[in-house]
Amino acid sequence: MNPDKEIRFLPFQAEDQAAVKALILAGLAGHWGTLDLSLNPDLNDIGRSYAGAYFLVAWQGQTVVGTGALVPLSADTAQIVRMSVAAGLRRKGIGGQILARLCDHARLNGLQKIILETTATWQDVIEFYQTHGFRITHYQDGDAYFVLALSA
Template identity: 35%
Template structure:
């Protein structure tokens, strides 16, 4: 059940501070890679946000890893809004973005496997994504002991 009045839209430069705070909260828990405000501004066109009443309450981004592969990342919901279907709405929005770009494979690394499975993803071996390993994993402090699960959705 999605909260009434939840809107998903592409992020703008005005959202950078809110994105930074939301992502930083997850990064401090060790469940999301941190992003600087400068990096967020550079990547703002890859981000989408969920908002209610003009307040941003969630975010996610779509990172192109290759001609036929994108990754959903930086997916997070503000405390107090979790469990209301907002994450699913963001994932659906990002999947439609991938479709619009003609990209047939969408992957994510996650601790929330059941959430992604509910959205039509399947668990796969993360080693099938060398694009991800060489893009982000080489910079991650968990690279030698990664405990995230890879999920993949093929779009038709």
Template identity: 30%
Template sequence: MKKKVVEAFSIKCVKEFAAPKEVLEQVYSIEKLSFKNPYPKYLFYTLLMEVPEFFLVCLMEGRVVGYIVASLKNGEGHILSLAVHPNYRRRGIGSALLAKALTLMRIDGAWRVKLEVSENNVPALEFYKSHGFKIIGRIESYYEDGSGALLLQKTF
């Protein structure tokens, strides 16, 4: 019988790093590999200043292999971006990042969390549904290419 190999990874807040710029460069590299319309690089620097407690990265052997960034205002959380490097997908990294961010937001008073996902991104939609998110609406022409997004929500 073949044994399943469990790879070790850790999740850390970006603000814990002595050189967050290097970490953000790795995050941006994953963003570009993961999304057809990636966020601009400067946005990640802005988010680090605005929501440092909800900017998490997953490390394997000292390298960033995934990240999540979220915000919280008036009890409502918002997942802004979640991505895992293509070479490290389907290993539980995205689930671990999402679980950690949801836990932190809940501790800080979130009663619900929302996010937008491309209506064409079936794997991401299924991922979020498997973590208790429900579709609550659609946003027309959300992305630069004119495609729409689905609005998802999870309540606690």
């Protein structure tokens, strides 16, 4: 993959299913060192699992290189889930661009805050979210929980 090739950001389409699932699972396997497929049933039918969400897919040419979803929880709050960037393209701004687009979408839809969680031992991921304005609200059961208050 050429890291200088233009990245396109498009909403998830049913035909993206296999590539998006593979990218997310590869990212999880990379972080955990192993993978339990039974823990990710939402990835078996992303279109159905995230029907009410804004699920963004980053493309470099014909290759999926990143994902992120904004899932509405209430009239004023949404949760970011399934953030993932291809291992060889991390720290090149793709994750930040996905996150910015998800936050912009939330603002445009009148949301007041975004929450998310990640594994508490994934320090690089925690630092990524903190760099983008998220603050840790608490730790629970091995996870770090974040919030970002949105302004109009």
